Amino acid sequence: MTGTLTLQDLRIDQGTTPVVALDLSVAPGEVLTIMGPSGSGKSTALSAIMGTLAPAFRQQGRIILQGRDITTLPPHQRRVGLLFQDDVLFPHLSVGANLAFALPPAIKGRATRRARVEAALAQAELAGFADRDPATLSGGQRARVALMRTLLAQPCALLLDEPFSRLDAGLRAQIRGFVLSRIRDTGLAAILVTHDAEDAHAAGGRVITPLGAPVVL
Numbered sequence: 001m002t003g004t005l006t007l008q009d010l011r012i013d014q015g016t017t018p019v020v021a022l023d024l025s026v027a028p029g030e031v032l033t034i035m036g037p038s039g040s041g042k043s044t045a046l047s048a049i050m051g052t053l054a055p056a057f058r059q060q061g062r063i064i065l066q067g068r069d070i071t072t073l074p075p076h077q078r079r080v081g082l083l084f085q086d087d088v089l090f091p092h093l094s095v096g097a098n099l100a101f102a103l104p105p106a107i108k109g110r111a112t113r114r115a116r117v118e119a120a121l122a123q124a125e126l127a128g129f130a131d132r133d134p135a136t137l138s139g140g141q142r143a144r145v146a147l148m149r150t151l152l153a154q155p156c157a158l159l160l161d162e163p164f165s166r167l168d169a170g171l172r173a174q175i176r177g178f179v180l181s182r183i184r185d186t187g188l189a190a191i192l193v194t195h196d197a198e199d200a201h202a203a204g205g206r207v208i209t210p211l212g213a214p215v216v217l
Contacts, residue, residue: 002028002029002066002156002157002186002187002188002189003028003065003066003067003156003157003189004025004026004027004028004064004065004066004067004189005025005026005049005063005064005065005156005157005189005191006024006025006026006062006063006064006065007022007023007024007025007049007061007062007063008023008061008062008063008064009023009060009061009062010022010023010045010048010059010060010061010062010063011059011060011061012041012044012045012048012053012057012058012059012060013057013058014056014057014058018211019041019044019057019210019211020041020044020045020048020210020211021210021211021212022045022208022210022211022212023061023212024206024208024212026157026189026190026191027189028187028188028189029183029184029187029188029189030189030190030205031180031183031190031191031192031203031204031205032190032191032192032203032205032206032208033191033192033193033194033199033200033203033205033206033207033208033215034191034192034193034194034208034209034210035193035194035195035197035200035207035208035209035215036195036209036210037195038195040209040210041210041211042161042193042194042195042210043161043193044057044210045191045193045210046082046159046161046191046193048063049063049078049080049157049159049191050075050078050080050082050159051070051073051074051075051078051080052075065078065079065080065156065157065189066079066156079154079155079156079157080155080156080157080158080159081150081151081153081155081157081158081159081188082150082158082159082160082161083146083147083150083158083159083160083161083163083179084146084161084162084163085161085162085163085165085166086166087142087143087145087146088146089134089142089145089146089149090134091134091135093134094130094131094132094133094134095121095126095129095130095131095132095133095134095137095145096114096117096118096121096129096130096131098134098145098149099116099117099120099121099130099145099148099149099152100113100114100116100117101149102149102150102152102153103116103117103152103153104153104154114130116152117130117152118130120148120149120151120152121148123148123182124144124145124147124148124178125144126141126144126145129141129145139166139167139171140167140171140174140175143163143167143175143178143179144175144178147178147179147182151182151186155188156188156189157188157189157190157191158183158188158189158190158191159190159191159193160179160190160191160192160193161193162193162194162195163175163179163192164176164179164194164196164199165194165196173198173202176199176202177202180202180203180204197217200215200217201217
């Protein structure tokens with residue numbers, strides 16, 4: 001299930017300093033980019049949406065996803081997926097077990113869960129990789145597994161926190177294309193945080209600063 005992500009007059013201050021000021025909606029399948037240098041408040045905005053904002057910050061406004069006010073809900077109830085710079089695969093689990101870990105409890109039955117995992121691997125062009133050790137995967141393969149694991153959790157919106165920054169130039173373009181195409185195929189409202197103009201250009205949507213000002217690429 002997907003839906004619109006609305007940041008309704010979301011304001012975050014650190015002391016007396018405004019860090020985030022956003023009043024906007026992200027439609028299903030849209031990728032909004034928040035762009036700026038390190039320390040400008042990009043990841044702080046994502047933390048607020050995830051429900052993991054540090055106590056040092058003061059938050060106002062509402063976060064609405066799929067018509068549901070999630071502002072005060074704990075992170076695990078928000079149905080918001082997050083893709084990091086690091087793939088964070090569990091080293092003690094196989095590739096298939098990593099993916100199965102994300103499946104909602106409502107998906108029952110060993111065969112059904114295995115079928116979901118196999119389908120995700122096929123979409124990532126990694127068919128037959130279920131029993132592989134994550135340590136044997138290339139950087140691009142790990143990035144694809146990480147994305148599919150996030151999608152298997154069935155989020156209603158997706159946040160991307162500099163997910164391509166540690167990849168070399170050639171691989172970066174390939175994985176970025178894969179991730180963006182999956183977002184559009186699944187119809188997720190997505191917010192991409194980056195300091196890279198190529199990432200923002202590839203996303204193809206609006207580009208703003210954490211304080212809501214438009215960015216001209």
